[in-house]
Amino acid sequence: MIRIGAVLCCVALAGCNAVSSEGPLAGAINSDAGQSGAELGRQNAAVFDIIDIDSRSARLVSDYVSSTLSRRFGIGGGVGPVVIGVGDALKVTIFEAGSDGLFSTSQSKQVSLDIVVQPDGKAAIPYAGSVRFAGKTLDEARKGILAALASKAVEPDVIVTSMGTPSRTVTVSGAVGKPSMVSLDLTKEKITEVIAKAGGPSTQPYETYVTLVRGSRTGTVLLKSIIEHPSEDIYVQPGDQIFLVRDPRTFTLLGSVRGDGRIEFGANDLNLLEAVALGHGAIDDSSNAKGFFLFRYEEPDIVKSLLGPARFQGLLRKGMAPDAKGRYPIVYRFDMSHPDSLIVGQTFPIKSRDVIYVSRHPSVDLRKFLTIVGTPLGIAAQGAATAAVLNQ
Incomplete structure (x- = not known):
C-alpha cells in the first residue's frame, strides 16, 4: 500500500x-540566481543575483543618497567668478572732487550713464573711449574706467551697477508655473532658486523629475531628492537648460496578490509592506510566505556593498550587465514567515519601476x-x- x-x-x-x-516558483528564481546563460542553457539569459532583505540590506538601501547632479557637474556646479556679458545693461556713476571737472558742475559733482555692453564686449564712456566690460566683474569694470579717467578727470571715483543681465539666462521649461528664460543676477543661484523664479513646480516634488542640460552633459534627478539633499541643489550657469517633467512614480505588483498591476506611489515615500498592501495583500491560500521577491536595477555602489567585491566581479565575468544608467539587475528576497519581517519591511524603500513578485506556493x-x-x-x-x- x-x-x-x-x-x-x-x-x-x-x-x-x-x-x-503564472510566473516562476520561488525555487526556480532561487536556482537561477548567480547562473550564467550557458549554465542555464539559455545563451542570452539575464544574469542576476539574490540578496535577502534583512536589517543590514534595508538600512544600506535606505541610507543611500543618489548624487546624479553633484557627481556629474560637481558640487556647486563649478561656478567661477560672476562676470558681465554682452547685452548686459549697466549704470555707471562718475564722481569728481571739483566743480569744474569733466563730469561735474556747480550744481552737481556726479553724472550717471546708462550703457549696454556691445557685441564686441565694450561700451563707450565719455572721455575714456571704448572700455571693455565683457568678462569682467563689476569691480574690475570700475577699476578699468578709473584707469582710463585718471589723467583726465578731477580725482574721479566710479560706481558700476548692474541693471539687467541678458547674457546670464537659464531656460526653465516643462512642469513649472511660468516656463521662461530666467535672468540670473550677478550672484550665484541654485536650481531651486531658478525654478522659483519660473513660478515654481506645478506638480508634487515626489513625482517631478528635474533634468539639467549643460553643454554635452545631462543629469536627471527627482525634485524631492534636490530638496532633501542640498548637495544636489547645485549652482546653475548661464546657458543651462532645466526641464521639469511630471512622471508619477510607479511599481508593478505581480503574482499571488489580490490586486496586481501597475500602481502609483501616491505618496512622498513607500516601503515594501505598503506597496504590497496597495495590491490588497497576498492571497492566503496560494502565496508562498518565503517567496516575496523585488526585481530592480540597482545602483552599482549598493550592489558592490551588498555582494562584496569578489562576488560582484564573478557575476560580471558570468555576463551580468548594467542598464543604460549603469545600474545592475538584482533580486531582493523577502521572507514573510519571520516575525521581524514586519519591522524590516517598513524600512526597505520602494523605487520607481520596481517589480514586486509574490510567488505561489508549490x-x-x-x-x-x-x-x-x-x-x-x-x-x-x-x-x-x-x-x-x-x-x-
Whole structure:
C-alpha cells in the first residue's frame, strides 16, 4: 500500500509540470540566481543575483543618497567668478572732487550713464573711449574706467551697477508655473532658486523629475531628492537648460496578490509592506510566505556593498550587465514567515519601476493537477502528495 501511494504521489508531482501556471516558483528564481546563460542553457539569459532583505540590506538601501547632479557637474556646479556679458545693461556713476571737472558742475559733482555692453564686449564712456566690460566683474569694470579717467578727470571715483543681465539666462521649461528664460543676477543661484523664479513646480516634488542640460552633459534627478539633499541643489550657469517633467512614480505588483498591476506611489515615500498592501495583500491560500521577491536595477555602489567585491566581479565575468544608467539587475528576497519581517519591511524603500513578485506556493500547482485528473486515482493521491509538498 505504501508503494502504491508513493507511485501515485510521483505521478501527481510529475503531472504538475504539465499544468500551466503564472510566473516562476520561488525555487526556480532561487536556482537561477548567480547562473550564467550557458549554465542555464539559455545563451542570452539575464544574469542576476539574490540578496535577502534583512536589517543590514534595508538600512544600506535606505541610507543611500543618489548624487546624479553633484557627481556629474560637481558640487556647486563649478561656478567661477560672476562676470558681465554682452547685452548686459549697466549704470555707471562718475564722481569728481571739483566743480569744474569733466563730469561735474556747480550744481552737481556726479553724472550717471546708462550703457549696454556691445557685441564686441565694450561700451563707450565719455572721455575714456571704448572700455571693455565683457568678462569682467563689476569691480574690475570700475577699476578699468578709473584707469582710463585718471589723467583726465578731477580725482574721479566710479560706481558700476548692474541693471539687467541678458547674457546670464537659464531656460526653465516643462512642469513649472511660468516656463521662461530666467535672468540670473550677478550672484550665484541654485536650481531651486531658478525654478522659483519660473513660478515654481506645478506638480508634487515626489513625482517631478528635474533634468539639467549643460553643454554635452545631462543629469536627471527627482525634485524631492534636490530638496532633501542640498548637495544636489547645485549652482546653475548661464546657458543651462532645466526641464521639469511630471512622471508619477510607479511599481508593478505581480503574482499571488489580490490586486496586481501597475500602481502609483501616491505618496512622498513607500516601503515594501505598503506597496504590497496597495495590491490588497497576498492571497492566503496560494502565496508562498518565503517567496516575496523585488526585481530592480540597482545602483552599482549598493550592489558592490551588498555582494562584496569578489562576488560582484564573478557575476560580471558570468555576463551580468548594467542598464543604460549603469545600474545592475538584482533580486531582493523577502521572507514573510519571520516575525521581524514586519519591522524590516517598513524600512526597505520602494523605487520607481520596481517589480514586486509574490510567488505561489508549490502546492497550488499540485491542486490544479489533481483537479484536472478528477478521478479516484487523483483523489487517492491527493492526501499523500499534498503532505509531501507541504513538508518540502
